[in-house]
Structures are given as structure tokens and as C-alpha cells.
Amino acid sequence: MTSTEHLGLSRRRCLTRLAALAGTALGASLAAQAEDKYPSRPVTLVVPFSAGGGTDVAARLLANKLTQRWGRSAVVDNRAGAAGIIGADVVARARPDGYTLLIGNVGTQAINPFLYLKLPYDNDTAFTPIALVAELLIVLLAQPGFPARTVQELVALAKAQPGKISCASSGAGNSTHLALEFFQAAAGIQLLHVPYKGGAPATADLLAGQVDLQFTSVLETSAAVKAGRLRALAVTSARRAPALPEVPTLAEAGVQGAESGSWVALLGPKGLPPALAQAIAADVQAVIATPAAREALAAQGATALGDGPDALKKVALKKVISEDSHRYGQLIRKLGLRAST
Numbered sequence: 001m002t003s004t005e006h007l008g009l010s011r012r013r014c015l016t017r018l019a020a021l022a023g024t025a026l027g028a029s030l031a032a033q034a035e036d037k038y039p040s041r042p043v044t045l046v047v048p049f050s051a052g053g054g055t056d057v058a059a060r061l062l063a064n065k066l067t068q069r070w071g072r073s074a075v076v077d078n079r080a081g082a083a084g085i086i087g088a089d090v091v092a093r094a095r096p097d098g099y100t101l102l103i104g105n106v107g108t109q110a111i112n113p114f115l116y117l118k119l120p121y122d123n124d125t126a127f128t129p130i131a132l133v134a135e136l137l138i139v140l141l142a143q144p145g146f147p148a149r150t151v152q153e154l155v156a157l158a159k160a161q162p163g164k165i166s167c168a169s170s171g172a173g174n175s176t177h178l179a180l181e182f183f184q185a186a187a188g189i190q191l192l193h194v195p196y197k198g199g200a201p202a203t204a205d206l207l208a209g210q211v212d213l214q215f216t217s218v219l220e221t222s223a224a225v226k227a228g229r230l231r232a233l234a235v236t237s238a239r240r241a242p243a244l245p246e247v248p249t250l251a252e253a254g255v256q257g258a259e260s261g262s263w264v265a266l267l268g269p270k271g272l273p274p275a276l277a278q279a280i281a282a283d284v285q286a287v288i289a290t291p292a293a294r295e296a297l298a299a300q301g302a303t304a305l306g307d308g309p310d311a312l313k314k315v316a317l318k319k320v321i322s323e324d325s326h327r328y329g330q331l332i333r334k335l336g337l338r339a340s341t
Helices: 003-036 054-070 082-092 106-115 151-160 175-187 199-207 218-226 274-288 291-299 309-335
Strands: 043-047 074-078 100-105 127-136 138-142 166-169 192-195 213-217 231-235 262-269 302-304
Touching: 043 054, 043 082, 054 074, 054 100, 054 127, 054 218, 054 262, 054 274, 054 291, 054 302, 082 100, 082 106, 082 127, 082 262, 100 106, 100 127, 106 175, 106 262, 106 309, 127 274, 138 175, 138 218, 151 175, 151 231, 166 175, 166 199, 175 192, 175 213, 175 309, 199 213, 199 218, 213 218, 218 231, 262 274, 274 291, 291 302
Parallel strands: 043 074, 043 100, 166 192, 166 213
Antiparallel strands: 100 262, 127 262, 127 302, 138 213, 138 231
């Protein structure tokens, strides 16, 4: 081989190697760009409660809408247990990459820190707020055979029979139990609290006439009310529930100062990049703002509340959570409620 031929072969080999390296670099660059586009794989929304409850229903509606928007699956993962602490802990320990998020509520974020002496995470710092999703309204229900047909009739009956009228909740220390406590204090009555492990078994016993009353989510029970299987006496919110527009608020029914309720919010683990939190929040706000999403939530008694991380931090963490923590914390201490994980 001549020196010229050898030089030509060396050049060809060099160019081949450079082309291969360029191809590898381009492939790596395209892969990185694909990974940078969020989401590039399924996103898990951890619901720290069992399926079928108000928080779960709102989460599944959100997951469905986000899946449509992203073209990637948003998957609901129910991690029930310990009043939401088990599921919340899963997210608190997750990588802050946006692929494991928490569907939290007033219980996980504002009640548990007072109800439990020790949590496996610092509730004030373990999570990154992303977006408000919905407000869940609470309703006071009566079984069909209950003699009182209005709140005022109930109050009169309870004063004549203190501690005799039974009232179910979804569990000691949760938002439905505390709604009962706020109501009793404001009305000056004493009911017999019957805590259940969830709203579904409590409602089943209410339908069967095993208990007289129940405080529960409008979202979970509006269908039974509309069908005439249960009687709604009042909602505990400041305004009426869209799903039950004929049902008065407690204030309208004559009991002032007994407002309570719940909300659902999307949170990520500590350290979630602000830009990513804002991008996810924008997507949440976009899907929750659609008429279809709002109507679907309203039909079941929830109100859409899509907000961004700055708004959530300002409104929810500094105002809503702060105010709820103060009210619920004060009541929990007064009642001496304690739970352990």
C-alpha cells in the first residue's frame, strides 16, 4: 500500500469514527431532550386513602384529565392507612422529580399534625405545594325515619334527649368528626358520636337505620340524597353545595359559627424544582378550568379550585392551612383527641 493510499484509509477510518461518535452524541442528546420533556413516563398520584372516598374521586377525575393532556398516564395509587400518613410518607420519601405526587387534603395537611404526637416526616417542610384541586363540602344527613326534618327540629330534639341521638363520622379525629364537634359546640347540644373506619360503612349503617345522623362528604352521598334514600339537613360550608342546591347551610338553618369542610390539593416531595412545580400547576389549572371537569366535580358536590404553586403557598399554606390548623388544632386540644401511628 502506498503512503497516499494509507493516508486515505486513515482518513476514512477517522471520518467513520467521528460519524459514529456524532451519532452517539445525537442519540444521547435526543434521549436527554425526551427525558427533559415532562412527563416522559407515567406519573403516580398517591391517594393516601381507600378508593371511593371524596379525595379519591377528585384524584381520579384529575388523573383522567391530566392523562388526556399529557399523553402519558397519570396513575392513582391508593396507599391507605393511619389517616393518610402512610401514603403521605411515600411521597415525602420520593425523589423530587415530579413522578410521585401526593393528593393531600385538610386531614393530611392541617389535622394530622395535631392529632398525632409524632409523624414520620416534618409536615411543614416535607412537601412542595403545587395546586389546589377542589373543595369538598360536608353534609349533615339523617336516616329516612329520623323524626327531625330540619336542623332546628334536630337541635330541639337533642336538647330534650342529650347524648341519645347517634351521629356517625368517617373516623375519630377526621374532618367529618370535627364537623360534628363544631356543630355541637355552636348549637349547644350533645350527640352520641359513632366513629367508623371510613365513610362507606358509616353511610351503610345510616341507610339501614343503625345510626340516626352522619356528617360526611357531599361528593360521596349526593346520589343517595337525590334518590330520597337519605335526608340532607344542612351543609357545613359557607355556601350551598352545587349538587344539593336546595339544602341550606348550617348558618342559614340557624346555627352560626359551625362552618367546616375539606379541600383537595396536589403536592410533591420537598425539593421539587420550582419550574417543574409551576408547569404541573399550569396543567392542573388548565384541566380543572374546563367546563367538563367543573361540572363533573359540581355534580358530586365538589367545587373546582385550580391554582398555581404561588397561589397555593400564599392562599393555602399561609391562609387556609394556617386557619384550619388553628381551628382544628384548638378543637383537638380541647377534646383531648390523640392518635398514634
